[in-house]
Amino acid sequence: MRYKNQNIAVLGAGLSGSAASLLLRSEGAQVTVLDSAEEKNLLKSTIDNLRAQDVRVTCGAAAEEDSSTYEIAILSPGIDPASRLVRNFSSRGIDIIGELELGWRFCEKIPIIAVTGTNGKTTTTELLAQMLNACGQRTIACGNIGKPLSEVAREKQTYDVLTVEVSSFQLETIRTFHPSISLWLNFAPDHLDRYRSVAEYRAAKLRIFENQTEADVAVVNAIEKIPNIHPRTITFSAYANGGDFRVSEGVILYRDEPVLRLGDTKLRGLHNIENLMATLAVGMARGLSFGQMVPPL
Template sequence: MNKGRYENQNIAVLGAGLSGNAAALLLRSEGAQVTVLDSAEEKKLLKSTLDNLRAHDVRVIWGAAADEHSAAYHMAILSPGIDPDSRLARNFFARGIEIISELELGWRSCEIPVIAVTGTNGKTTTTELLAEMLNACGQRTIACGNIGKPLSEVAREKQPFDVLTVEVSSFQLESIHTFHPSVSLWLNFAPDHLDRYRSVSDYRAAKLRIFENQTETDVAVVNAMEKLPAIRPRTVTFSAYVNQADFRLSQGAIVYHDEPVLRLADAKLRGLHNIENFMATLAAGVARGLSLREMVPPLCAYEPRPHRCEFVREVGGVGYINDSKATNLDAVDKALRAQDKPVILIAGGKNKGFSFDPLRSLVKEKVRSTILIGEMAESISRSWNGAVECEIANSLANAVERAHADARPGEVVLFSPGTSSFDMFKSYGDRGDQFRALVRALPQTDK
């Protein structure tokens, strides 16, 4: 093995998932002795991941032994899926061992400028949109970080990119030290992840760290509706709702300093939330020195991604929409506001520690009936009692069956859960795939 910056250092990686695996392999390539620890039992860890780690001489410790492990380490890498308040992480914090995030590790091994994208909703769409646009305009990049390849994997592969387009979550930003994007994007903020954070302010504070190491020569692209603390980078603002912004909406087009840039009718993405994603992407492109003229064609050609207000099919005059990516209330709010027909709403999932009360008035306005699933079904029913008819289904299949029986021609069945999937599914993707399959299996009958 070639000598590297971590030669002969003993380093722990907390978490044996995708990010932990990427961190471990990067550290090994840089000469470290690596131990991966995970509180889960071995049977719950991916065999292929464990085999790959062992093939690279990485020691793996799991279960209770991981939580109680007391060996000395130079440093520990915290995977985003490991709560800093978990027993595993507290064991390292209590011993004064330096702990950094996998994002920070990847950043320290990169010599390529970074564009970082955060926000409660729209991160993935904007990151992919921005990467496609940059590549189309001749700036070689990859969408990575919280989607696709972890930053540590990109750093290890050392491909000749001009810039990295990195989606960053609050979990990844919690333990940064020097992470320094030249361009940062703050799309929006809404309460979420209260199963991990003690308060909304703690969640917000974690996300705000995206600006922490930026300087006056950097750029922050921020939503004009957001009230942010004073930050050092130069700001470029956008909004589909107010006129006091650099990028704004006027007469069916995105305008920049009063110059029309992109006609909404020319784009395939729909909804005000996606218009703001376009604006943020254009602003980042301007920060990278691109012309407005060259950026517009790839943005207009961008195809909507699965599980994001994805139209599945029409059955008996009823449209079925898969919005499984909606894992918080703000996402459901945007999905409902995008509908211009009466809605049969399927919602619910894992209990993340928040109430669905804030959606009550919008649901009363937009939704004819709801079918609720998962751990939060009873809680949501209480929140919306008296505002809309609520039924509780014992499975997603049962929910789709009930929606099919209840929906009338000219209505929409919207699957927008509003919370995460892990009570019943492997991921939001698995949840959306199952919804899509159930809808496609419905008989095509007239009502």
Template sequence: MNSSYANKSIAVLGAGESGEAAARLLHQEKAMVTILDTAEENKLRKKIDALGAEGIRVIADLAAEHESLHGHYDYVILSPGIDPAVPLVQHFIKRRIEMIGELELAFEMCKCPIIGITGTNGKTTTTQLVEKMLNACGVKTVASGNIGPAFSAKVNESSHLDVMTLEVSSFQLESIRRFHCQTSVWLGFAADHLDRYRSMDEYYVAKIRIFENQTEDDWAIVNYRDKLPALKAKKITFSAYVPDGDFSLREGVIHFRGERVLAMSETNLRGSHNAENLMATLGVGFVRGLSFAQMLPPLREYKPLPHRCEILRTVNGAEWVNDSKGTNPDSVEKALHSETRPVVLIAGGKDKGFEYDLLTDLVAARCRSVVVMGEMADRIEAIWKSRLPVANAGRSLEKAVELAHAAAQPGDVVLFSPGTSSFDMFKNYADRGNQFRALVQALPS
């Protein structure tokens, strides 16, 4: 794609955060920008007015015959939230207009090296840990990408940074060309997004592209348990579950090549999955030449974001934990492995095509009972009800909290880890977690 966008006519597909940021970036480059979206016009009215005042046209409620789809465009920018298979994208593919993703657009304009962090789970926590640690150690960085704000919204700051820290999703990686990470982080791979990808293999192929443009001078910080193809980059490995990585976990303490580094009890994080997030962060610092003595203080101070095994309160001796960010079965598995006490699990949500059979033995071993809810409630109930008590709350989170409250005993953990996405009942996982928190806070002591 041409590095000069001045006076070019460019269509940005999608009016979400990434599309809006890409449009503003291109407008700054003197391009003539039109955002195209299939959402109803009344839902985008504020955005249409605000961007219109800046000179960026937004066209919503698109139909196949809309004249804006058939106008002249030099380039097309694809937002990561839009599936390339949808008719809007396919229209431009058939017209053979050059198309790149928002990630690639921002990369073209980035003036500093990139740390790219991907994985099915743990991306946001690790991205925040890296940002906090590097800045505390005098390495100037900002976090952007899938974590928000979009890379395009922050790329103008890159000339003043030592490195850009990016959370990178498979959706963003699908359309890369030259996107290159000086340091890539692979946290692990598990089933997810099967409502977008036709198979696990297709999901994996998208995600593994983070290594595609690395060279022998780069670094890859990778989960030892994942069998990755040969990489050009130099490797640092980690695992909290097997002892053979460069970083390992023994009796709650992170070690690096046999050297004691950090006890989990010194941090505000819990669980082996968070030990791996810390290991990956330490690996990033190590390859940048930082000492563990420098890195540890900010990592000890870090507090996790809401909705990630967030401890809410204790009610009648039972601790309530909000893990609404748990949007796939692997996240449920990790949350359950983090608990040593009996669990009352609340699970379920949108049907993304996951199979929950593989969790059955773990759920039966760790849980006193389960409350299921959402679009998947009946399917999960059918799988697990022969092994332990299962209560069905239907489409009501309030009912799920009532049922879990009734089932919980002193010393238990009530774990809200849905194991799938929230869009059947909520705006997103944060909305789901916030509503759960409010219901738990309202419970009588």
């Protein structure tokens, strides 16, 4: 119980913050949740549940002015690192990690597939989880959708692999988060209310590859200009011919090998076909054959 008896702050009382708090309490930590919102504007059932687990909850101005001493702070992805709440901690030199990083530290013995992209990541994460489970690889779609990774960690269920949707907000605060397979679907300017520039947003998302090694795999859209990364790459594109997975005459091909006729899938639109290609590429990286993967799709 690495956090037992440590005094830990969790910044943000939403879904991720609540999951992080309950995980830390289960590990014997002393937990305080701080949120800039007034308590009346937060979900009552969440606050009541936290307090029932002996989590201290501080809201509003009192949260932003909190001067207690903490060993570490856990940042919810919805909380801007530039906010007054967070600056109160960073200015005092308190170590800050994100909820994704916290969850990973409890799940690091389970292989992780991390999925990111401006568009389509939820669809693809769910499609991947559906296919992997159908092929006998026990998994759950989690992270930025469904259950936060900290909740999955606390539940201690048995999985062969975790299929984790990750956002730029979550990737901002990773340290050791290390997916065995990363998936980069696409990139377009977004979240410029949070980031100072498109380049800053892109840099946050590129952190998905940061801790991968040559033993890992990155599945990458072939039309994206990804800087040099360590993992082996598998590429795909429904719009260009240069990828390992491509489309020709209504058929998905892998290096000229026919894999799936588009008419045999319910997914429509080239963006969904790319999601499908990415799913096949990840499955291949997990050791599955096309014969296993195609029927569930």
